[in-house]
Amino acid sequence: MQRCDPVTRLAVEDRQEGRCWLCGQHRRLDMHRRLQGSLGGRYVLGNLIGACRPHHNAIHDRIEWALKRGWLVESYEDPEQVPLWTVDGWVRILDTGDVIRARQPDPAGSAG
């Protein structure tokens, strides 16, 4: 089974200052892949969110809720391009480790 290498895990924890990005609590973080492993999602910084266990479970239990917030992305999407909600607001995260402020995506159908 593929798993997250320790260097990448440390970089995620560092990026988030050791906090779950969903609740802001300092807890042990699971490495959640936004594009899931079954869809080819890799353990790279732009695809990873550090989430506490309850929130990691919530992401997988509430797919629609997670998709709206960028915690999951669709099979055809590039995780680096999809904004996500964090306790620090909406951001985009890159494989380089950069975190870029982003705007909340428009609801589907209101583009223009």
Ligand SMILES: [Zn+2]
């Ligand atoms: Zn949490």
